Amino acid sequence: xxxxxxxxxxxxxxxxxxxxxxxxxxxxxxxxxxxxxxxxxxxxxxxxxxxxxxxxxxxxxxxxxxxxxxxxxxxxxxxxxxxxxxxxxxxxxxxxxxxxxxxxxxxxxxxx
Numbered sequence: 081x082x083x084x085x086x087x088x089x090x091x092x093x094x095x096x097x098x099x100x101x102x103x104x105x106x107x108x109x110x111x112x113x114x115x116x117x118x119x120x121x122x123x124x125x126x127x128x129x130x131x132x133x134x135x136x137x138x139x140x141x142x143x144x145x146x147x148x149x150x151x152x153x154x155x156x157x158x159x160x161x162x163x164x165x166x167x168x169x170x171x172x173x174x175x176x177x178x179x180x181x182x183x184x185x186x187x188x189x190x191x192x
Contacts (some may be wrong), residue, residue, distance in 0.1 A: 093139050
């Protein structure tokens, strides 16, 4: 099993949720976060004054998937989150040793 953590723009959240449901993964965890990448935030102008916004709003999506579904889910996330602009986000993948469904005590892939 793999855990996919995707950091995306908040405006792409609904589209991503729809795409994940369409490919068979409706279960996900969502966290509203703030951060910045290489661009170190952005500079905006308001009433003639420039000000720096160092931390930008982002959304972190976490999904645990079966190994055989990994590439399909990554492709779905990339398609849904893509704008072509700086700040589209990142995808991180890590290995999950085990999963347990509390209600039924199922383990491993059956719990996902």
